[in-house]
Amino acid sequence: MSIDVVRSAALDGIRHGFLGRSGGVSTGILAGLNVGLGSGDDPAAIAENRRRAVAAVAPDTRLVTLYQVHSADAVTVTAACPDDARPQADALVTDRPGLLLGILTADCVPVLFADPAAGIVGAAHAGWKGALGGVTDATLAAMEALGADRTRIVAAIGPCIARASYEVDAAFRLRFEQADPENERFFREGRRDAHHQFDIEAYVTHRLATAGVTRIDALGLDTYALANRFYSYRRATHRAEPGYGRQISLIAA
Numbered sequence: 001m002s003i004d005v006v007r008s009a010a011l012d013g014i015r016h017g018f019l020g021r022s023g024g025v026s027t028g029i030l031a032g033l034n035v036g037l038g039s040g041d042d043p044a045a046i047a048e049n050r051r052r053a054v055a056a057v058a059p060d061t062r063l064v065t066l067y068q069v070h071s072a073d074a075v076t077v078t079a080a081c082p083d084d085a086r087p088q089a090d091a092l093v094t095d096r097p098g099l100l101l102g103i104l105t106a107d108c109v110p111v112l113f114a115d116p117a118a119g120i121v122g123a124a125h126a127g128w129k130g131a132l133g134g135v136t137d138a139t140l141a142a143m144e145a146l147g148a149d150r151t152r153i154v155a156a157i158g159p160c161i162a163r164a165s166y167e168v169d170a171a172f173r174l175r176f177e178q179a180d181p182e183n184e185r186f187f188r189e190g191r192r193d194a195h196h197q198f199d200i201e202a203y204v205t206h207r208l209a210t211a212g213v214t215r216i217d218a219l220g221l222d223t224y225a226l227a228n229r230f231y232s233y234r235r236a237t238h239r240a241e242p243g244y245g246r247q248i249s250l251i252a253a
Contacts, residue, residue: 003033003056004229008156010217014114014121015058015100016251018158018219020229023056024049029241034231036104036246037065037083050248054100058252061100065248066092068104068125072133074142077101091124091139095146100252106233107161107223109204110249113139115148121251126204128172132179136207150212157208157218158249161234163188163199165224170194176203223247 003023024033062080067088074091101123113122122139176183186203187196223230236244
């Protein structure tokens with residue numbers, strides 16, 4: 001089975017891809033292209049899956065990933081680092097050719113950024129905590145510190161959990177409304193009493209637009225519903241599975 005690489009028209013000309021779960025060597029409930037170092041998978045399988053992911057997008061580059069902690073922190077990277085020395089953050093930016101930035105997700109929102117004129121790229125992992133805390137804003141600021149111009153920056157939002165699949169409780173909704181009462185627009189009535197369906201893709205799109213990004217491509221792919229294509233933490237939880245895989249989103253300067 002070939003590797004599933006989803007590309008965005010907004011990033012045309014930039015080597016990038018939102019990868020799915022097909023084309024990998026992992027087996028069992030993690031079957032496919034699982035790249036999660038913390039997933040409990042066979043380390044040899046993860047290493048081979050990562051090698052295949054790089055080969056599918058930018059084979060002449062070195063992969064850089066993070067120890068993701070659901071923060072709003074962005075780091076600037078200038079070189080690859082060992083897996084056991086990954087920075088603790090949820091976004092990374094670079095202007096160095098030869099580096100391939102990678103973000104891991106399993107329902108959270110992967111966002112890839114580029115200022116093609118400046119040769120600066122970024123990648124962010126926006127779970128609800130990071131999205132609310134401003135991880136996309138931090139990514140834009142880090143890119144600007146390298147010389148990017150946010151009026152030129154384009155952003156693509158990859159596969160993530162969709163509103164139809166993302167039911168949350170009233171306390172969750174209240175966090176967003178306390179931050180901004182207008183955030184109520186991203187919620188609608190849920191299937192259970194006092195629950196709501198949250199549109200995290202639309203919320204991240206809104207945060208990017210508010211920050212001044214004028215070209216945003218939201219791909220609208222639901223990781224929860226598309227079980228054959230993507231890993232999903234929430235789906236694994238609902239199925240009472242003992243673990244879940246992670247897919248990777250990649251962009252090169």
